[in-house]
Amino acid sequence: MQEHEFSRIERAPAYRLVYDAIEREILSGRLRVGDPLPAELQLAEQFGVNRSTVREGIRLLEQSGLVERDGGKRPRISLPHYLDLASSASRALILHSVTFRELWEASMVLEPAIAESAARNVDDAGLAELHANIDAMDANVKAFEGSAEADTDAFVKLDRGFHEILAKVGGNRVLALAHEPVTSLFIPTGQIILQRLKTYRRVLDAHRHIYNCLKDKDAAKARTWMHRHMDDFRRAYELTELAWDAPLDAVSLGITQATTYR
Amino acid sequence: MQEHEFSRIERAPAYRLVYDAIEREILSGRLRVGDPLPAELQLAEQFGVNRSTVREGIRLLEQSGLVERDGGKRPRISLPHYLDLASSASRALILHSVTFRELWEASMVLEPAIAESAARNVDDAGLAELHANIDAMDANVKAFEGSAEADTDAFVKLDRGFHEILAKVGGNRVLALAHEPVTSLFIPTGQIILQRLKTYRRVLDAHRHIYNCLKDKDAAKARTWMHRHMDDFRRAYELTELAWDAPLDAVSLGITQATTYR
DNA sequence: AACAGTCCGTTTGTCGGACAATTTCAATTA
DNA sequence: TAATTGAAATTGTCCGACAAACGGACTGTT
Known part of the structure; x- marks a missing residue:
């Protein structure tokens, strides 16, 4: 039946x-x-x-x-701001043991594209914002080179800020949304690398180059410099002998802490 | 005082x-x-x-x-599956009046990268899954060409399925997560285009080409074909004379309907 | 032994009512 | 007019209650 x-x-x-x-x-x-x-x-x-x-x-x-x-x-x-979703995305990726390799490969796709479209769409306000970020980072680096005590935390925040401004300037919200979890997940790794290899000035220089490309509206060159910048990151990662395919550590990312609400 | x-x-x-x-x-x-x-x-x-x-x-x-x-x-x-977030992301993007231009530009960045990494990482199971998808689409297309009545809905689902399998096969969950909202937001546009221009066979052929590249593990060629495939989509979009910078319509996307929960 | 039926404690979903703290808003006062 | 005040509305929290569904244990039938 x-x-x-x-x-x-x-x-x-x-x-x-x-x-x-x-x-x-x-x-x-x-x-x-x-x-x-x-x-x-x-x-x-x-x-x-x-x-x-x-x-x-x-x-x-x-x-x-x-x-x-x-x-x-x-x-x-209220409408959920699309970038607000990024933190949930980061959390979900962490919990699914996403690897640094995945993160880096994704950023090699996203960051150059964002730099390119930023160069095409940037306006004076955007340039000013980027300039302010670079100035702040410059002051930060100079402070490092003077004293032994380094405010890595502030530096990494500025670094992230630079890339986020780029994403905003690029004007593509889909790319910006995709990009956001990547930058936030890069933070702890960035801190480790900075502390070990002291690559402050190198990062700042790269940002300066990218800024100049934007000022000249040279999209192709902006892409190239960003590509180089991200590849630098990879090389630094390898130098610190961190594992490519190990899942990112939840603890170091502080996601076990209570989330903050505005 | x-x-x-x-x-x-x-x-x-x-x-x-x-x-x-x-x-x-x-x-x-x-x-x-x-x-x-x-x-x-x-x-x-x-x-x-x-x-x-x-x-x-x-x-x-x-x-x-x-x-x-x-x-x-x-x-x-339970752990939130990272792809589950995609629907919230889609909704947020819609509500923020994201344009077709943004969507398409993002997919021009993501899709070729995904195709490339899929070609590098594909295994027999993945190839089989893609083959099944193509077979189903083939049957669907043949049915179209026989009768006047076309099941556009099923076709678009298969189309989306193909791209999602690719993203999965690529093995990069960050890219897959970024990619998901894009495919889901393309659906209504895809349906309009298909119904007006009857591009069924052209889509199927593109998928076949991409599949063959994957079988040959030719990453560069996979990227190229995907690029071409997406550009086809743009051209079709232009032919239907839809506006590039008009926000996607919430109603046609059905997001006003109650969400379904598993 | 496999299966259906029954009973019972546990847990969730929903309800009604209650009250303090805070916000809203209009009337009042300086 | 601007500041103040006071009443009404609203949220946050608590309490107690009950039906419905679930999870097991137990029983009897085949």
Whole structure:
């Protein structure tokens, strides 16, 4: 006898339905971004469920970035900024034991492309921002060469900042989104390398070269310099004798710490 | 009288602290993946808060992918699969009115790189999977050319599947993650183009060429063919006279529909 | 031994009500 | 007009309760 295949019966809990309903209202524009969310009691009445159920639904919205709470004020409708997703992406990649090789190969694809499009799209404001970053890094490097005590932390932040400004200037949000987890995952490795090999000046010089290419709107040269810059990173990585295919360490990345919320 | 400036007091709500605490336990490995979450009452006792508060915290975990519910069973600890993030990424990009130009430029960067690394890393299983995909598409195309009624939907799914298999075969999860939102956002555009220009066979042929490059482990050629394939897509897009810089339409992407959960 | 049926403790989903703390907003006062 | 105040609205949290579903243990049938 032929057995009939039944499709699984799904019973979504009410709080999920609340989530879906409100999400739909937001995405369709009937609830506008920036507006405060209707009061919980009001929602409970409209949906015909208890306030607790509504609250659970709102928690889902909150975590998905569609609702933002500022202190004890009324929660507001908001659009999740695409870069906010990057931290989740980083976490997921870490938890799946992504290797440095994967990270570096991806950045060899992304960074030159970003540099290229940055050179094509950069404007005065972008150049100024990059210049400020380079100045700050310059001061930082000079401080290093003077004293023994080095603020590696600040340097790495500036380094990351430079690449992020480039991604922003490039104007391609898809690439910027793809790029963001990479830069954030590079941070701990960058710190190790800097401390061991003292490559501060070399990094700064590379950034200067890239900046100049942008000023000249020379996309091809910007790509080349970025390529060289990233390859430098690889060479430094090899010199420190870190393993290519070992998964990035969760602990050194500080993801075991509580996440900070703005 | 000089008024002292107090820094803002931040009081995270208790449900957020619950979320943080449990997240920490998971990320540190003290709660292992696959294990059921402790009972709500138990958690409430341990944290010294009410069960409702615990439940709200669990909703946050749920949405962040760290806890998975299967029917009415005990929720389990789980790791968010990195590709699961892609749908949130797609949504965020849509909501920020990303343009087709950005999407296409990003894919011109990602797809050839993926094809290249796929050619380097492909194994027999991967080749078989790609072959199956191509066979299915072949059948689909033949059906088109026989009857007037075309199953564009199935074709586009297969098309997307081919590119996703490539990304998987390439073995770089960072690139795969970056790539995923792009393919999913291309779907509606792909459907429009196919219906208007009937480019089925041309797509299939391109996939065949790429497949052959992979079989020969010719990375450079795989890159070239993919590049050509994507450029074809651009040309088709231009022929349909769709706007380059218009934001992708949220409605046609179906993101106003309730999300499906597995 | 394999299987269906039954019972029961546990756990989740949902409800109703309650109250303190904080925000909102309009009326009041300086 | 601008600052203040006070009441109403709203959120965060707690408590207690109950139905429904699940997980096992136990039992009886074939």
